[in-house]
Amino acid sequence: MKKIISGISIAMLLFCASSVFAQQGNGGGRMMDPAAMKQRLIDSVQLTSVQADSVVAINQEFRGKMRDIFSDQSLSQDDKRAKMTDLNAVRDDRIKAFLGDDLFKKYHDYEVRNRPQRMRGGGGGNNN
DSSP: OHHHHHHHHHHHHHHHHHHHHHHTTSSTTOOOOHHHHHHHHHHHHOOOHHHHHHHHHHHHHHHHHHHHHHHOTTSOHHHHHHHHHHHHHHHHHHHHHHHOHHHHHHHHHHHHHHHHHHHHHHOSSOOO
């Protein structure tokens, strides 16, 4: 259950982040610039440039797939959650395989720590 909640939370984080960055004047609704995302990972998680590039690339690859799931009107909310959970698990496995257990934990903790701040500013998808 913890993995499901974590996976859904990360997905929500990715989609809510676009609203926050749009409100901050970053690209009129587009996701944060990959270079800015990379720098944030380097500064906050202490990833190397290569590690940050890989994490950004993996997240960008999966972002389109997540968007497709959310916009699929033929799926129920439960079906969307299940698909997102599976997709997040695959993405997390790829990131973890690249970063290793210790750095993945730091990355995941960073994302969890910053989620409330982004969700307050984004205003979307937070049903708490």
